[in-house]
Amino acid sequence: xxxxxxxxxxxxxxxxxxxxxxxxxxxxxxxxxxxxxxxxxxxxxxxxxxxxxxxxxxxxxxxxxxxxxxxxxxxxxxxxxxxxxxxxxxxxxxxxxxxxxxxxxxxxxxxxxxxxxxxxxxxxxxxxxxxxxxxxxxxxxxxxxxxxxxxxxxxxxxxxxxxxxxxxxxxxxxxxxxxxxxxxxxxxxxxxxxxxxxxxxxxxxxxxxxxxxxxxxxxxxxxxxxxxxxxxxx
Ligand code: APR
Numbered sequence: 001x002x003x004x005x006x007x008x009x010x011x012x013x014x015x016x017x018x019x020x021x022x023x024x025x026x027x028x029x030x031x032x033x034x035x036x037x038x039x040x041x042x043x044x045x046x047x048x049x050x051x052x053x054x055x056x057x058x059x060x061x062x063x064x065x066x067x068x069x070x071x072x073x074x075x076x077x078x079x080x081x082x083x084x085x086x087x088x089x090x091x092x093x094x095x096x097x098x099x100x101x102x103x104x105x106x107x108x109x110x111x112x113x114x115x116x117x118x119x120x121x122x123x124x125x126x127x128x129x130x131x132x133x134x135x136x137x138x139x140x141x142x143x144x145x146x147x148x149x150x151x152x153x154x155x156x157x158x159x160x161x162x163x164x165x166x167x168x169x170x171x172x173x174x175x176x177x178x179x180x181x182x183x184x185x186x187x188x189x190x191x192x193x194x195x196x197x198x199x200x201x202x203x204x205x206x207x208x209x210x211x212x213x214x215x216x217x218x219x220x221x222x223x224x225x226x227x228x229x230x231x232x233x234x
Contacts, residue, residue, distance in 0.1 A: 005232040006220045007203065009086065012177040015093045017083050018193055022182020022208060023226045024101050026077040029070075033184050034210075049155045057148040061141050064151045068119050069136050071101045078227035079181065080107035086233070087111070094175070096168045098183060098190050100153050113168045115160060115190050121152035160189060172196045179205045181226050185212040194218070 009015065021031035021038075032038045046052055047063040076084075084107040087093040095104050096113040102120050104112045123130040124143035130152050143149050154160055172178055178197035185191040191214070197204050198217045206218040207229045215221040222229055 005229070006222075007177070007205065009090070009177075009233055012203070013090070013092060014175045015086065015090060015177045015179065016171050016175040016197075017086075017093070017095045018172070018178060018180045018183070019083075019095065019097045019099060019104070020181070020183025020190075021099060022184075023079045023097075024074070024077075024099055024103055025182065026079065026225065026227050027074045027101075027103055029074050029101055029103075031182075031184075033186070044156050048153075049157055051157075053148075053150065053155075057141070061138075061148075061151075064119075065137055071103075071119055072134075072136055074101070074103070076103040076107035079230045080104055080109070082227070082230040082233060084108035094171045096171060096193060098187070113164060113171065115154070115164060115168060115193075117151070117153035119151070119153065122149040123152045125150055165189060168193055169196050172202075173200060175202055177203050177205070179207065180214075180218070181207045181230070183208065183212070185214040 021029070025031050030036055030038045047060055053060045080103050083095060083104065087095070087109055094111045094113065095109050096115060097104055098116050100114065100116055100119045102118055120132060120134050121130055122133045124145060124147055126145055126147045127143060141149055172193055173196055175197060178194060180194050194204060194214055195217065204218045206212065206215055206221040207226055208223060209225065210223060211221065
């Protein structure tokens with residue numbers, strides 16, 4: 001029986017979607033934890049941290065370019081599409097994502113706050129320049145200054161960009177509805193984001209395949225697949 005969604009979106013004007021890897025699972029992109037999780041196949045200390053990059057940039061770039069190639073072959077799914085459609089009807093709607101795959105943008109979402117960076121940007125830390133780059137493979141892995149370019153993603157042990165984090169927190173604090181989708185709520189400070197809504201008694205909804213350590217804080221916690229549940233919106 002197709003249970004309706006517990007709230008009516010028309011009752012809200014400042015909606016924030018907060019997403020994790022679970023919203024991209026139905027696009028064929030592995031989540032990080034749980035069965036078949038990305039980190040069960042790859043040791044992040046070898047491929048996804050500054051130390052590994054400093055020790056062997058070519059090895060980390062080989063790994064990263066494989067991920068770019070794989071994700072480029074994946075398509076946004078119904079869940080991404082529903083969010084983009086809601087944004088087009090309600091332009092004040094914001095998306096905060098932990099994902100680096102760019103699928104929200106490819107589904108047509110704007111105003112996407114990428115807490116953990118993007119597969120589709122590279123940066124030179126010496127020159128402090130960040131550039132969009134979707135070329136597969138990269139034309140060059142080096143900046144014109146001679147240094148290696150670095151993927152513009154937040155690796156383990158990296159600090160998050162405080163401007164981006166503050167923008168996300170402000171968006172949640174000003175929202176009247178927070179909908180969290182597909183995150184295990186285990187990586188901080190991102191996992192704290194929903195609590196800024198809970199503290200302000202803002203209506204909160206969690207959509208996830210399984211319960212998380214934050215499920216009991218939400219106004220509604222719904223277990224199931226992101227695209228199936230999102231498609232129940234009126
Ligand atoms: N629909 C809804 N939820 C799903 C689906 C689905 N189809 N498939 C999986 N999930 C849920 C899982 O139950 C899990 O709780 O999505 C969650 C994904 O959790 P993680 O794999 O831990 O991903 P995420 O929470 O986004 O990880 C946060 O950790 O490794 C770092 O930087 C990386 O951004 C990432 C961060």
